[in-house]
Amino acid sequence: MPPRTGLTSRRWPSCSPPVFRGTPTTTGTKPGIPMNTYCGSRSSRPARLFSFALLDVPLRVRLCRSHLREATADFGLNCLATASMGNPGFLAFFLLSALLCAAPALAQHKEQHRGPSDLKEYIELLERPERDKDQKPDEVIKALNLDRYMTIADIGAGSGYFTRKFVWAVQDKGMVYAVDIEPGMLKYNEEMIEHLHTPYNAKFIVAKENDPLLPPKSVDLVFLCNAYHHLDKRADYFTRVKATLKPKGRVAIIDFYHDERSGNLGFSKDHLIPRDTVIKEMTDAGYTISKEHTFLPKQYFLEFVVAEK
Structure with a gap:
């Protein structure tokens, strides 16, 4: 296989396992060139963590006041709805507090689990x-x-x-x-x-x-x-x-x-x-x-x- 000079941009088919030299390749690829799998993601992990932060508002605010960084229980939507009934400002306050409290946990999560939603920021890091x-x-x-x-x-x-x-x-x-x-x-x-x-x-x-x-x-x-x-x-x-x-x-x-x-x-x-x-x-x-x-x-x-x- 001639050396690749980096002068020509190449794009491989998606959703295929790595293929090594000498093995059959999918139509449109060159024999001996590996096919990359640019499919699938772990983006749901940060999303789940973010949703957890929003749902766990009362518990996270109490934990913030105690200088704790991560919640360990799930109050869920019912707790959030109950806490905010009759007072829209209360809901906004708790949502903002939850986001501020969740920030350190999200930062640590980004370091441990890289997801596509974080790629630009993580690459810059x-x-x-x-x-x-x-x-x-x-x-x-x-x-x-x-x-x-x-x-x-x-x-x-x-x-x-x-x-x-x-x-x-x-x-x-x-x-x-x-x-x-x-x-x-x-x-x-x-x-x-x-x-x-x-x-x-x-x-x-x-x-x-x-x-x-x-x-x-x-x-x-x-x-x-x-x-x-x-x-x-x-x-x-x-x-x-x-x-x-x-x-x-x-x-x-x-x-x-x-x-x-x-x-x-x-x-x-x-x-x-x-x-x-x-x-x-x-x-x-x-x-x-x-x-x-x-x-x-x-x-x-x-x-x-x-x-x-």
Whole structure:
């Protein structure tokens, strides 16, 4: 397959699973080019949370007065209607109070569950110029010691903050898999890579929450930045990842410290995973830590290889 230069915009059919080289493709696509799945969404999650905020007005206002951020019970429409009977101003007051009280919970929800309704705002957050100061992407790429012939999987690739760095590092000699569960993010990622105007090989995989859907024994480096803490069944996930690694393949994990070292992240740190826990979980999944980099001020940066039997 000739290298893609990024000069021609390509759009793949929607609602199809990832297709890899050598497999049949749907009419209108070129053999060997992956078809992306830009269908399905998780937009209902923020919508449900927003509706919950509106319905739970009396309870949320009381919780706000107690400096609590999230409601834990459901009063529903009956409670709201009863509280507002005979006083329209009362309803307006409670609706405004509920929205103000729900804002922190919504902000945290956006960080933990990215939905299409949040994409523009979330992409702006990921791509903000000041992120480079603490993330040090060029130093990360240098520390990974990449070569032009590597195959790299960027899991939780998002808007492509690191995907573009990997594409630039290996260009058309290697391969980059951008893996994410959010189709809209991958679409933006692909469009930005096309604007690099450089030859490259890249595939965009809409993965499952518990499976990256990578080809077996195909990857030299699996990379996750701020994605590890989003995974639920991590032992099962990295058992699957192990099957995708080439001999001497490795896994690099960057994630936020769960304590004061990460500073103010704008969301709760309750769901972050401590460094020592990551090492233990990866060890339990059959890996051993091979290297640790300490130049990132807010994040740990660990490398793992499959443990020898």
